[in-house]
Amino acid sequence: MKKSIRCTSLALTSAVLLSMPLTMGGCLFSRSKEVSYSGSRVEFGDLSRVHVHRSTTSDVERLLGPPSSTVTNDDGSETWSWKWRKVTEGEGHVFLIFAGEKSKTEDHAVNIRFKDGVAVEKWRG
Numbered sequence: 001m002k003k004s005i006r007c008t009s010l011a012l013t014s015a016v017l018l019s020m021p022l023t024m025g026g027c028l029f030s031r032s033k034e035v036s037y038s039g040s041r042v043e044f045g046d047l048s049r050v051h052v053h054r055s056t057t058s059d060v061e062r063l064l065g066p067p068s069s070t071v072t073n074d075d076g077s078e079t080w081s082w083k084w085r086k087v088t089e090g091e092g093h094v095f096l097i098f099a100g101e102k103s104k105t106e107d108h109a110v111n112i113r114f115k116d117g118v119a120v121e122k123w124r125g
Contacts (some may be wrong), residue, residue, distance in 0.1 A: 001013050032092075034089050035087070041084040042084070042108075042110040047064070047110055050119055050122055066123060069083070078113070082111075083107070083109045084109075088105075090103075104106075110125075111123055111124075
């Protein structure tokens, strides 16, 4: 009979010790994420305030800031571009078992074409 009690006691102790990390939620899994931007970032809401056939080059520059680049097209119109890069870096840890890092890079651009100083087209690309 003593052998059965000892096995039960050992099994119970092992179960308690193995389940302890599960009850300590903050220690079992951790994650962090950092986002950074470089370039001339344009928020979606700011682009929506640019009105085709109404906004002028000075209106747009006041709203979005100076463009990253400008190109004069064959038809005499100008295309202004705002370009930026978003980098998301993250890492995660699972209680003493796994640690990993992940990095994601996204390139974004907003373009506006002007004819005679007025916006005639806008797009993300």
